[in-house]
Amino acid sequence: MPDTPKHSTNGQRKEGLSSHAIRRPIGTMAITSVVIVLGFFFLDRLPVDLLPEISYPQIRVTVNYPGTAPEVMEQQITRVLEQNLAATENLIRITGRASEGRTNIEMYFDYGTDIDVALQDASRNLEFARTQMPQDIEPPRIFKYDPSQDPVFVAGFGSTMRSPIEVRDWMENELAPQLQALQGVGGVQVAGGLERELQVVVDIVRLNSYNLTMNDITSTLAEENRDIAAGQVTSNRFDVMAKTDGRFTSVEDIEGVRLRIPDTDRTVLMSEVAEVRDTNREERLFVRLNQEPSMELSITKLPEANTLEVIDRVRAEMNRLEGSGFIPADIQYQTTRDQSFFINSPLVPLVPPPSLEACWRCWLFSSFLAASARAL
Numbered sequence: 001m002p003d004t005p006k007h008s009t010n011g012q013r014k015e016g017l018s019s020h021a022i023r024r025p026i027g028t029m030a031i032t033s034v035v036i037v038l039g040f041f042f043l044d045r046l047p048v049d050l051l052p053e054i055s056y057p058q059i060r061v062t063v064n065y066p067g068t069a070p071e072v073m074e075q076q077i078t079r080v081l082e083q084n085l086a087a088t089e090n091l092i093r094i095t096g097r098a099s100e101g102r103t104n105i106e107m108y109f110d111y112g113t114d115i116d117v118a119l120q121d122a123s124r125n126l127e128f129a130r131t132q133m134p135q136d137i138e139p140p141r142i143f144k145y146d147p148s149q150d151p152v153f154v155a156g157f158g159s160t161m162r163s164p165i166e167v168r169d170w171m172e173n174e175l176a177p178q179l180q181a182l183q184g185v186g187g188v189q190v191a192g193g194l195e196r197e198l199q200v201v202v203d204i205v206r207l208n209s210y211n212l213t214m215n216d217i218t219s220t221l222a223e224e225n226r227d228i229a230a231g232q233v234t235s236n237r238f239d240v241m242a243k244t245d246g247r248f249t250s251v252e253d254i255e256g257v258r259l260r261i262p263d264t265d266r267t268v269l270m271s272e273v274a275e276v277r278d279t280n281r282e283e284r285l286f287v288r289l290n291q292e293p294s295m296e297l298s299i300t301k302l303p304e305a306n307t308l309e310v311i312d313r314v315r316a317e318m319n320r321l322e323g324s325g326f327i328p329a330d331i332q333y334q335t336t337r338d339q340s341f342f343i344n345s346p347l348v349p350l351v352p353p354p355s356l357e358a359c360w361r362c363w364l365f366s367s368f369l370a371a372s373a374r375a376l
Contacts, residue, residue: 049307050339051147057109058145059122061085064138066101073098077133081105084129088122106145115144151189151298152307153314154337156289161330165280168193168295170331175297178321182313184305192287193295194280198254202274210261210268217259217274224248224257251276289334297333311340 021028063077078096085107086094093108109118119142126142159167168190176188202217225248233240248254255271270276287296301310321327 049148050343055115056145056147057111057113057115057118059107059109059115059119059142060145061105061107061122061126061140061142063103063133063140064101065103065134065136066138068101070098070100073101073103077103077137078105080129080132081126084125084132085122087125088118090118119144146303148303149186149300151337152301152339153299153311153335155297155333155335156287156294157297157331157333158289158292158294159328159331162328164194164293164295165196167331168195170328171295171297175321175327178326179297179299179314179317182310182317184301184310184313186300186302186305189298189300191296191298192285193293194283197279197281198248198251199277199279200254200270200274201277206273210259210273211263212259212261212268212273216262217270220257220259221254251278289336296336298337308340308343311338 061081063081065073065077068076074096078098081103082094082096082105085091085105088107090109090113091107092110095106097104097106107118107122109115123142126140130140157167157171162170171190171193176190179185180188200217200221202214207213207217224246227246228244229242231242233242254276255269257270258267259270259273260267287294299310299314301307318327318333327333
């Protein structure tokens with residue numbers, strides 16, 4: 001409905017915005033056309049994301065205790081966490097899930113709760129719960145749950161020539177650092193495949209014959225498997241930091257470790273009481289790509305980074321590494337998850353956006369109409 005004329009105190013009639021637009025149709029059309037043209041011009045330049053940036057009222061706690069049965073995890077870890085974390089303010093629901101070597105606790109709060117304050121309160125309760133849990137567990141992790149922390153790009157890797165151990169080692173030590181350095185990338189995770197593991201299989205009978213215990217084995221290996229700083233080597237021309245390379249890299253390094261026999265001055269080689277095997281860790285996570293064993297590479301972004309820009313950088317870097325020969329020819333990879341596909345799909349325009357030249361012509365035409373309107 002058009003604005004009704006208004007009268008001022010001196011009896012003159014005031015006109016509203018609608019009256020001005022009706023009295024000057026050419027000028028109104030010129031301004032409208034400029035707004036529309038500029039809107040189309042900047043439409044494809046607006047930053048977009050898959051999910052809105054909101055604060056979810058949820059906190060997650062994760063505790064790892066490798067090699068522990070689910071029943072033991074429930075009794076010693078899950079129940080202790082639930083009892084202590086239940087005292088967190090504004091908590092409306094708490095759930096726990098125990099599996100082999102891991103416990104996950106989900107904490108839900110009312111909408112509108114300051115999640116940062118709730119995180120601090122839950123952290124204090126978690127510190128109190130740690131005193132009631134086994135001392136050899138891994139440090140608990142507590143963080144705010146956010147779907148934007150899910151991987152934005154996932155790819156599967158495999159090779160027909162290299163072993164799964166070699167492929168995983170190359171992904172962790174060669175490929176992951178290249179992608180981690182990209183702007184906007186928050187983390188690079190490698191899952192699946194086989195991890196190299198040097199196993200020490202102890203002969204209990206021979207160990208007892210030397211009056212040794214398993215604690216002697218573990219403590220000696222921990223002491224020997226480390227690099228020790230050796231100070232500085234100086235001269236008139238250079239100054240070099242020195243260290244001893246003591247970390248184990250082969251079976252021979254472990255077999256050559258000497259164990260001190262209690263109450264004597266004698267020592268015995270590790271190979272005399274144990275068998276050292278160069279093998280792989282037991283596979284707990286299985287990844288398949290095209291029905292073949294493979295490894296998974298997942299990339300997460302920083303909270304403030306744009307999903308499309310991060311994925312474009314990852315794709316460009318992968319193409320560059322493949323073209324330069326950094327990615328060996330025998331290693332194949334395939335993208336299995338890409339959030340940019342779901343973001344770009346609804347934004348495909350029915351009409352292509354105008355070019356810069358077309359926008360410039362529309363601007364000149366609109367300026368001409370505006371000048372004509374002022375002349376009238």
